[in-house]
Amino acid sequence: MTTPMVHASQVRKSFGPLEVLRGIDLDVAPGEVVVVLGPSGSGKSTFLRCVNHLESIDGGSIHVAGELIGHRVHGRTVHHLRPSRITAQRRHIGMVFQQFNLFPHLTVLGNIIEAPVGVAGAAKADALRHARELLDRVGLAEKADAYPKQLSGGQQQRVAIARALAMRPKLMLFDEPTSALDPELVGEVLQTMKKLAEDGLTMVVVTHEIGFAREVADRVVFMDGGVIVEQGPPAEVLDNPRTERTKAFLNQVR
C-alpha cells in the first residue's frame, strides 16, 4: 500500500462558537482526482485551507505525502510548527483560488517565477524556461509579458494555475476555480484542469461543475454541515445518491 497523498483524520475546526468542520476523514491516493461538492457554507473552502494550513485545525490531523501538516510529534507530545516550517510545507501544495489572486504589479512571467526564484531557490533562467513551458501547457504562451489586468478572467485563472504548478506541487487544491468566471470562460479553465488530471496530478477540486465531476473525478465527495455525507465514484454519487441531502443538493445545482 502506498502512502496516501492526503490523509485527513477526524479534522475539526471552529470559528469562535461556530463548528465548521466536525470530524472530516478523507484519504486521497497519489494521482487521484477528488471533487468535493456541497452547499455553500458546508465547510468545503475551510477544509481545503486546512490542508495547506492557511487555517489551523482544532483537532484531528492532516498528513500530506506522509508529512504531518502544521505540527510535529516529539515523543508523546504534539507541537505546533514554527511559521517558517509551515511556509516550507506549503511549497509542495499548490492552491488555486476563486478570485485568482494574481499579483497585479507583476507580469504573467513575473507572477509565475516569483516563488520558484524567491523561495525555492531556482535559477532565474531555469525558472523562466519552466514558466514558458507551463504557459504553453495552459495555452497562454503569447501572454508572457502581459499584466493580469490585461487578461480575461479565464486567462487569469489559467495563469494562476501555471503559477501554482511552477512550484512543482505534489498536490493541487482548487477552490471553486470557475465560480468567478463569465459562463463562456468556464470551459477553457476546466479543459486546462482536465489535462492536468490526465497527466496524473493529484487534485482536490471544490466546484459546482457537475459535468466536470462526472467526466474527470475519480471520486466525488459530498459535504454538508461540516461532515462528509457521502462519497464514491461519480456515477454512483451523482446518479444514485444514497442520502436525501445529496439528492436535494444535486437537484438544485443541475
Place this chain on the structure above:
Amino acid sequence: MLHDSPPIEGTEIDVAGARKVRHPWRWVASVVLLVLLAQLVHMLVTNENFEWGVVASYLNAQIIGQGLLMTLELTVIAMFIGILGGVLVAIGRLSENPLLRAVCSGYVWFFRGTPLLVQLVFWYNMSALMPQLSIGIPFGPAFAQFETNSVITPMTAAILGLGLNEIAYMAEIVRGGLITVDGGQQEAAAALGMGRGRTLRRIVLPQAMRFIVPPTGSQVINMAKATSLVSVIALADLLYTVQSVYNRTFQTIPLLLVACIWYLVITSVLYIGQSFIERHYAKGSTRAAPQGFLAFALLRRRKPVRSE
C-alpha cells in the same frame, strides 16, 4: 415633447456651427480679477519698502546659500528617518502582537497630537529633563555616559524633532496604503510558500506604493517648509539665516522675501517631481498600461508590455 422649438421642416438638422452659450458673469469676474492683479503688481513695483535691489543682492549671497543647504539637508534627513521609521511603525500597528500594536498606536497618538514646535523645543531642552545620558543594561550598570548637552546639539535636536514627528505621519500613510491591498494577495503568497517578510516586501508593499507615494510627496513639500521651525532653536537654516542678517541690517521685508523666493523654488521643484510620480502610479491601475521612461527607471524589474 422634449424641445420647445418646432422642427425645421424639410431640412436635416446640422449642429455644426451652433451658437455658443454666453457667459456674461465670467467676463465680469475676469475683469474684476484683472483689476485686482494690476493693483497687486503696481504695489509690488512702486512700494519702495520691498527694496527689490536688496532682495536681488541677497538672493544668491553665500550666507543665504549656507542656510538653504541646511534647510535641504534637514528635509532629506528628516524625511529619510520619517519614511523608514514610518514603515516600521505601520507594520507594528498591523502586527499580531497586541503590545507592539498598542505601543505603535501610542507613538502615533503622541507625536501627531502635540505641536511640532513644542516637540522641537522639548528636544532642544532635553538636558533639563535628563542632564546625562547613559548606555548600559536596563536598570543595571551603565557602560558609557554622556553630557546631554554634548549629544543633543541644535542639529540633533532638529533631526530628532522633525524626524520623530514625521514618523508618526508617515506611519499613518504607509498603514493606509498597506490595508488597501486585498487580503487575497497575502493568501496567494502564503499558499506559494512565501514567508511574511518576503510577502510584505515583494507583494504587498509594491502594490501599496500607489497609495503611499502621492501623499509622501506632499509630506516632503510640507517638510521643506516645516524645517523653518528649527530657527527657534538657533539652527542656521534658511529662515534663521535671513533673520540673523536682518537683525543686523534691519532690512526685514526684503530678506523675508529672499527666504520666500527660495522656499517657493524648493517646493516648486518638489511639486513637479511629485506630479511625475503621481502620474506614474495612476498608470498602474489601468488595463492598457504602457510603461513610460520613469516607470522603467523606478521599477527596473518591470519590462515594458508588448501589446500584440
